[in-house]
Amino acid sequence: MTDLLLGQTLSFSGNPMTEGIGAARHSARGGVVVEAGRIAALGEADDLRRAHPGARVTDYGDALISAGFVDAHAHYPQTAIIASWGKRLIDWLNAYTFPEEMRFSEPAYAATIAARYFDLTLSTGTTTVCSYCTIHPESVEAFFAAARARGLRAYAGKTCMDRNAPEGLRDSAQSAYDDSKRLLETWHGVDRLSYVVTPRFSPTSTPEQLSALGALWAENPGCLMQTHLSEQTDEIAWVKSLFPAARDYLDTYEAHGLLGAGGLYGHAIHLEPRERDRLREVDASLIHCPTSNTFIGSGLFDMEGLSAAGHRIGLATDTGGGSSFSMLRTMAAAYEVAQLRHRALHPCELWWLATQGAARALRAGDRIGNLAPGMEADLAVIDLASTPAIAQRSARANDFWEALFPTIMMGDDRAVRAVWVNGRPV
Numbered sequence: 001m002t003d004l005l006l007g008q009t010l011s012f013s014g015n016p017m018t019e020g021i022g023a024a025r026h027s028a029r030g031g032v033v034v035e036a037g038r039i040a041a042l043g044e045a046d047d048l049r050r051a052h053p054g055a056r057v058t059d060y061g062d063a064l065i066s067a068g069f070v071d072a073h074a075h076y077p078q079t080a081i082i083a084s085w086g087k088r089l090i091d092w093l094n095a096y097t098f099p100e101e102m103r104f105s106e107p108a109y110a111a112t113i114a115a116r117y118f119d120l121t122l123s124t125g126t127t128t129v130c131s132y133c134t135i136h137p138e139s140v141e142a143f144f145a146a147a148r149a150r151g152l153r154a155y156a157g158k159t160c161m162d163r164n165a166p167e168g169l170r171d172s173a174q175s176a177y178d179d180s181k182r183l184l185e186t187w188h189g190v191d192r193l194s195y196v197v198t199p200r201f202s203p204t205s206t207p208e209q210l211s212a213l214g215a216l217w218a219e220n221p222g223c224l225m226q227t228h229l230s231e232q233t234d235e236i237a238w239v240k241s242l243f244p245a246a247r248d249y250l251d252t253y254e255a256h257g258l259l260g261a262g263g264l265y266g267h268a269i270h271l272e273p274r275e276r277d278r279l280r281e282v283d284a285s286l287i288h289c290p291t292s293n294t295f296i297g298s299g300l301f302d303m304e305g306l307s308a309a310g311h312r313i314g315l316a317t318d319t320g321g322g323s324s325f326s327m328l329r330t331m332a333a334a335y336e337v338a339q340l341r342h343r344a345l346h347p348c349e350l351w352w353l354a355t356q357g358a359a360r361a362l363r364a365g366d367r368i369g370n371l372a373p374g375m376e377a378d379l380a381v382i383d384l385a386s387t388p389a390i391a392q393r394s395a396r397a398n399d400f401w402e403a404l405f406p407t408i409m410m411g412d413d414r415a416v417r418a419v420w421v422n423g424r425p426v
């Protein structure tokens, strides 16, 4: 079966953060041909109709057909405690997060939350997430089983912690290695699933555990590794006290084999010059989590400086430290945070960060996050007039970007007309 989807289309021929908005391709009446789970062609609606007379046509009218959103850093186990009031990072972890994560030793609870999480993220147009699980292997099984049942490309790993976490949420250096290895061997490369080596952050891992996970990553260089870096100043001071010999926070990872291409460093807000240089040298991915960084009170990511220096940057919700499941809301927060640093991100840059930028951060930019022949057909169809407030503003727009921007700033799941996963509508 060949499907032909018609509407406005938006794709990228390059990185608008460095190449400008000429790297974006917009068609006011375009189309996407989908065959066997992949994009077979992209073009003008009339041309595609002529070239594919037998295709099943779905006409989305004025709605925008885009690559599905990619969320490069989330914690699915925090779904039920999103928007918990009044704490900063360490107190927030102890008061809300750790007690909730404790519940994931129960496979039925993990399965319930995984299903709920994918229902919520798909309804906001997100088709790929990279998630932390909990220390329980059951939480990883539940996540991958739910993603697989939905045909999703998805990334996740067992969160490892062997200190500074409550009884019941601690593993050991050896069990973290053994459990992670077994989960990796079970799930990595199955259908569209990828295992991610996942030390939570330096304060909750002994040097022995960091080394064990560094060894596991070295043994499996095709896997990504995810962790947190320089999110809050109190956290950074704590890391210095726990690792007195380290040159800086990044060094606690670097010294244990946890710095490299394929490393995903969440937050990366308060970086020292040496940390910036090393992250750039190894071409690591920095994951910007703007709703989390404002909600938990962490700080303002230096999008301008880091992108100018050539860093690989992805965008993410950081659910449930982040206050939303939606990449639309996340783009809006990225815009607001950049404004506070005197840089107005263009709608084109915001859209790229939430699709191809996040996919590149996951080293999957050649498979997902863009509309192009050969790419996997994970699509979001976005109504650019989804509420009266948005409709009246986009009606006044002089060009496509001005019509798109109100949906970025004010849109939510009501803007998501349709979602396609692996070439099928869901």
Ligand code: GUN
Residues within 6 Å of the ligand: 075, 089, 093, 097, 200, 201, 228, 231, 292, 296, 318, 321, 322
């Ligand atoms: N640092 C260590 N764990 C976490 C977490 O779950 N959320 C956030 N935002 N930061 C962290």
Ligand code: ZN
Residues within 6 Å of the ligand: 073, 074, 075, 228, 266, 318, 321
């Ligand atoms: Zn996080």
